[in-house]
Amino acid sequence: MFVASCITVSWAVYTVSACVGVSQNLGYLTLGSLRRIPLFRAVDQGPLLAETPCCKVRYRSGEDLGLDMHTDDSDVTMNLCLGLEFAGAGLQFCGMVGATDHRKHCYTYYHKKGTCVIHLGRRRHGADDITSGERLNLILWNHSSTYRASDESENPDYLIEEGPPDAVCVSYTHDRDFGNFKVWAWGFRV
Template sequence: MKLLPTFKSTILMIPSLSFKMTAAELMYKPFRRYPALFADNFDKSWLHKDFVQISDAFEKPAKNYKDAIPDDLLRKEMDGVYSFNVFNDVFLQMFNEEINHFYDVSESENIPVKRPNSMNNYGVIVNEIGLRPMITAFQQTYLWPLSRHLFPVEASQFDNHHSFIVRYRAEEDLGLDMHTDDSDVTFNVCLGEEFTGATLSFCGMFGAVNHRQHRLTYHHEVGRAILHLGSRRHGADDIQSGRRSNLIVWNHNYAYRARGINSWDRDSQYEQEEGIPSPVCLSYTHDRDYEVYKELPEAAKKQKRKPWCPPPGASTKDIMLKVDYTYGARIVLLYMLC
């Protein structure tokens, strides 16, 4: 089970309270290219014109925001997954230059780089290098009104965020295994550059009967963001060529978490799966039955795997046994797991 903030720590962690400067932030400070990116402000002139229109809709006391926001500006990719243009070229150019500069300086000055998670070896937590205030300003002024409109419960308020860059290219990380985020609402915007492949695949919700059924494969576009609940299973498909980097903001709503709805209690929250999982939705990090369906990829061999999903009683065992003899020994393996 994941550790959750208690109600007490919730109160103590409201974002306006100061965060200590990290070593990385202190060391990088003299090298900053664009001081405006490190201020407690997100300049409206950095928004894509589509997002200005979306954002303006929330400034008016509209009774029905849906009518105020044209469908072509806010695209419903599927139930609970939305995409929209958000940043313009001015912002993208500045932000990318700053991040690339940080990577160079971190090497030459030996600045410690904190990676976003154990599955990502080339990203960086941007909150740790001084960009937290600007992202908080963006979150509170622009992202929250839209998120609350789309996800009234999970985005009733945003108290904090975990924000980071992910990066994929040949010889580095190729993709990101299927997972759910420690986020209530996830904002994920493509920063560039040229690439093929590197799509983002979505499956069902954490614990649901169809949590490993493929629902959507989304093609990233530079400057365009996708917004979804953190508890939806998703993963980045392997990049074929070029380089892709994205900025990801995991938005945290402590009041929502305190209600225990998103308590990530694996054993009690998983329902019996409705069918054989879609291959793209399998996770080599989390799924106990991965090898029943697929060979482990190279990336899995570098991990200390502790797979747990689906919990006993929630797997496809019964369905699987009826289906196919060609799986042979794999069925035995699956049977042993359940």
């Protein structure tokens, strides 16, 4: 079952012009927002802090178009769409790291300006290619030191896949068997 949450952010309170130095202020948004979302009680065994700087990502023609399927080095990721005008660039979600369905598609999210999608960092996800325009997002990774010290985090289960993966969930960066399910681009293998 896929669960994520979306919140609409007040632009009057949280304006962002650059990422340097704003992660501490965004931490207040993070803590206040996440405490109300049942999904994140699993990692809410202690303080949930924005310990790393946030980053801005941009997708547009002639530059980065999308992002390969991956997981984040966070316990909870906040992905806030800043705009601009764009088409395409859906956010594909697959299973959790180590689960039997970790390469099975479970949800496609379409970004909307001013909306933040929040998900567990260990959920596999990737951004489809943008088809027109430009999309800017602010990404904030949150960590729970208590959760990271737990047995669930330190010794996760890695189960055998339940069957062949869904093509959208296969990663050319992280999956050795990529070529069995998709054609290698650029004429070479990683």
